Amino acid sequence: MPVINVAKHCKNVLKYLNGTGAFYIKGADTSIHPDSDSELRFYQDSNMLYISGVAEPGFSFVYDINNHKSILFAPYISPDEAVWIGSQPSHDEIKQTYGVDQVHSMTDFETVIKSINPQTLYRIDYQSDAQVSALNLNINSESLLKAIHEARIYKEPEEIAILQKASDISSRAHALLMKNNYVGQNECNVHADFVGSIMNQGSNREAYTTIVGRGRNASTLHYIRNDSPIEDPTDLVLVDAGASYKGYSADITRTWPAGKTFTKEAKEIYQIVLDMQTAVLDASKPHVQWEDMHMLAMKVAAQGLLKLGILKGSLDEVMDSYIVGYFFPHGLGHFLGIDTHDCAGYPEGVPRINKPSIRYLRVRREMLPGMVFTVEPGLYFVHDLIEEARNTPELAKYVDFDVVQKYFKVGGVRIEDNIVITEDGILNLTTAPKTVEDLEKIKNSE
Amino acid sequence: MPVINVAKHCKNVLKYLNGTGAFYIKGADTSIHPDSDSELRFYQDSNMLYISGVAEPGFSFVYDINNHKSILFAPYISPDEAVWIGSQPSHDEIKQTYGVDQVHSMTDFETVIKSINPQTLYRIDYQSDAQVSALNLNINSESLLKAIHEARIYKEPEEIAILQKASDISSRAHALLMKNNYVGQNECNVHADFVGSIMNQGSNREAYTTIVGRGRNASTLHYIRNDSPIEDPTDLVLVDAGASYKGYSADITRTWPAGKTFTKEAKEIYQIVLDMQTAVLDASKPHVQWEDMHMLAMKVAAQGLLKLGILKGSLDEVMDSYIVGYFFPHGLGHFLGIDTHDCAGYPEGVPRINKPSIRYLRVRREMLPGMVFTVEPGLYFVHDLIEEARNTPELAKYVDFDVVQKYFKVGGVRIEDNIVITEDGILNLTTAPKTVEDLEKIKNSE
Missing domain, CATH: 3.90.230.10 (Creatinase/methionine aminopeptidase superfamily)
Incomplete structure (x- = not known):
């Protein structure tokens, strides 16, 4: 059973976001203590958690509004890393866990977004835009956060x-x-x-x-x-x-x-x-x-x-x-x-x-x-x-x-x-x- | 009893820092979860902890090398804030607690540094320099961190x-x-x-x-x-x-x-x-x-x-x-x-x-x-x-x-x-x- 109903939460956001194209939410990454290699306690971005239920670092989320498709991007784990942190679930398993329509590797982010080719890509203005700024898309950083906030008021x-x-x-x-x-x-x-x-x-x-x-x-x-x-x-x-x-x-x-x-x-x-x-x-x-x-x-x-x-x-x-x-x-x-x-x-x-x-x-x-x-x-x-x-x-x-x-x-x-x-x-x-x-x-x- | 011996730790750093003037270390501030007002778990900057023993947010430290004086800057707490977080220790109490030579309010940072008038102000390059960049001093961001690292190897x-x-x-x-x-x-x-x-x-x-x-x-x-x-x-x-x-x-x-x-x-x-x-x-x-x-x-x-x-x-x-x-x-x-x-x-x-x-x-x-x-x-x-x-x-x-x-x-x-x-x-x-x-x-x- 997925943590939350992703399709429903996306629909809730769209009640307050009158737009076409896609919206993008960046999940939080692991934070490292300065001048050390100590991982700090992980806190997921609250809006990412609302939309996806994902409470692990390194994920991002895109919703293709026109085609009603939820897409989760999973962090890429190299074989070397897997020795240290364990073998990772497959994309199919991640799909089941979170109840999204598609799962891709973060390394395919650009390709996937280009294939959606959104008229507008909505993003949250306090989040880093490094991932999307290079894509030369029509970006809207003003409407998405307000819409998610309104949606989050009413609990499912x-x-x-x-x-x-x-x-x-x-x-x-x-x-x-x-x-x-x-x-x-x-x-x-x-x-x-x-x-x-x-x-x-x-x-x-x-x-x-x-x-x-x-x-x-x-x-x-x-x-x-x-x-x-x-x-x-x-x-x-x-x-x-x-x-x-x-x-x-x-x-x-x-x-x-x-x-x-x-x-x-x-x-x-x-x-x-x-x-x-x-x-x-x-x-x-x-x-x-x-x-x-x-x-x-x-x-x-x-x-x-x-x-x-x-x-x-x-x-x-x-x-x-x-x-x-x-x-x-x-x-x-x-x-x-x-x-x-x-x-x-x-x-x-x-x-x-x-x-x-x-x-x-x-x-x-x-x-x-x-x-x-x-x-x-x-x-x-x-x-x-x-x-x-x-x-x-x-x-x-x-x-x-x-x-x-x-x-x-x-x-x-x-x-x-x-x-x-x-x-x-x-x-x-x-x-x-x-x-x-x-x-x-x-x-x-x- | 202070947590650590500040004078000794400063002396240890100066074994590896051949300089005159002063050195400056910025303590960590409280971090807030994005898009919320939740305080995250506090982690002090490790080098600040080594030099001062301070494990609370909002402090900074300056050592006046020429005059062998350790100076702690305490955050300013307004009377309104004090209702919420409690009355704060006096500067004299803070001096006793941490065993430093002087305690000043962070609001007096500029005045105190100007009165020291250091030939060089050593700082740590990964730390924010907002506090010192406006002071128009001769700044060295290269030597201090290496010196503290060497000092930290040998535990007192x-x-x-x-x-x-x-x-x-x-x-x-x-x-x-x-x-x-x-x-x-x-x-x-x-x-x-x-x-x-x-x-x-x-x-x-x-x-x-x-x-x-x-x-x-x-x-x-x-x-x-x-x-x-x-x-x-x-x-x-x-x-x-x-x-x-x-x-x-x-x-x-x-x-x-x-x-x-x-x-x-x-x-x-x-x-x-x-x-x-x-x-x-x-x-x-x-x-x-x-x-x-x-x-x-x-x-x-x-x-x-x-x-x-x-x-x-x-x-x-x-x-x-x-x-x-x-x-x-x-x-x-x-x-x-x-x-x-x-x-x-x-x-x-x-x-x-x-x-x-x-x-x-x-x-x-x-x-x-x-x-x-x-x-x-x-x-x-x-x-x-x-x-x-x-x-x-x-x-x-x-x-x-x-x-x-x-x-x-x-x-x-x-x-x-x-x-x-x-x-x-x-x-x-x-x-x-x-x-x-x-x-x-x-x-x-x-």
Whole structure:
């Protein structure tokens, strides 16, 4: 079974590319560390992966639009090289593996393109054009990338199945971490066990740089040092980590107590974040605007923080002030797919909303079936942002800084699931435990 | 404690760089995946790591030769960025961490260089010169890299301590794998457990692309798919894997039976490879030529293969024919340090020896104290090489292909340790078990 349906993906691209001739996508090559012969970790070009499913170096892809033919170009491996890297599959085998119409050797690239003789050859402008610039063709570098980006927004069933698998692998790894006792260990041990678990389940790497932050470290949004001792059982541990599977990403966050139970303050903040997420999951369905979901999460946060006395004033005043953005300073979530922050979050001409928190929102679109989002509300006690609020009179009046002080140790809480928009609601791909009750039960089960 | 002794490393470079003024090394920046915002795994420039010990992105280094001053330039982090990545250490803290004389912000690069006003600014030619080309200085791009390469050959005590730690982490991980039973599992599980183990011990990544090859897969020298089921307990499993620690590499190979015991044939081949390694370890000491060690390993292999009847003829004839190179097709070992294949294996003007096997030797040097080598003999039954020998009359006459057939299933055996040349011999950094007796004992200990 091919990884993805190449014919379908090409058709999807052609919905947004009104052209004749052919389009060309260059796959990534192996990268070598400078001044050495060390191969670096391989990352396939995301657009090549979308169109072909190929996650190996040295391949390129051409689609003959007029004749509806998908063509994969495989790297040429000399007999000498084959001794070192093993005998390679035949072109017929490659054809079967990826479900393309033709496979040729990269050495025949020029001949094949000349035989197609495309009126226009569409290419992606950020990719090297060494392969095509010598061919003296009518080249268009403007339309293809936009078309692929639009196509990538709507996931095909086989892509959703891969994303489900990436999420399953990651959910199981997160569940495993919760079961372990890391008090007396280090953030790096949490990270190590996550990587060991996803690789043991067939993922070849993390989808993105894992964040493991205990206690106050969780208030650094992009904390990736992951090297602090975990000593205090009353600390929370925030783990933002996902597996890459067949080139697609999971992106999941869980936050749990290092010891057996939440502190009162940790539980209160945690429950607000979970309420933010639940409200968004319940409200998500086709034709809802994503920025409205962000504002819904903000509102639930405002209500919760008002109840705790961290914020003061009326709900309307608090919402109008955007003070919540100082405790929830990032966007609610983003498109997820091949890239962890998947492409095309903003349609052409749609600007960012320049207000705290929502200015970082990575998507402003109408939710439509086939879209895949992360839903990742969070609340944090970020020192610098609290000081900024304190020093801004029109914000400071909505904050009780004495109460904030009581919650400072909580650091930060984020809960992140991966969802697919369906015809009438959502499918939640993420199954790792997340209620206070479930987490405390797991923590007490040894 | 700084990672390395910056003043000493600069002094080492100046032994080979007869110049006045200053030298400049640019550290690597974070790389972003094309058409996305995903940060790729960070790899520091190896020469920057040698001179500064810095393994974080965005730093650069200048040494003021006339005034013996080491200067580190730290990336500028804006208050906005600090909310996301956390508050950064002060320049004083960075000075302490890395043991340099001065720390400045990268934004002050031009001012600082102008105040040094170097007669010549030495730089590395493969690095971007955007930072210095505007300064209108007398630039030399030819001498610095050669000087650093020569300096990097001889490891300082603190570098050997780091390499020992990288090797210890890796040896423990290898020992752990031997204890597990992978029959019924997959090569990927061996790989996963290795990565989990080294990360749990404080390594942040593998030093190079891990090879896990069971049975015939081990006959592919650079087999990195690591995705075959391990079903046959009579298969060998070859694991070539090392941890990166503080930017330095371990590079260790162990080969062990998937089940509880070696087959007769596997044991015979394994013992020859161990004999090849033992002979080299015993003979290694200052002033011995490394290519002589390669030929010693070849000779021990020839003796062993003659005894098994795989080869035939006199030892001298067999050695002169280089037929052993068809079963031991790679070099005996290489320099090890920051890079897994560390720099400067060939002094200027020394060519490769164009004969089977030894043509791939990565070092032709006199062994001297402070050098660090891998010693990694191997024997393999590579289909394509055996066929090549069969079809070459002057080689075929030394091979009994019927006997070869009996050993074909063994696939390949490699045993690789990391050694330091000392004043009177070697220090072996690698402690993972490797005798037939020890391996079978471990395999039977559950």
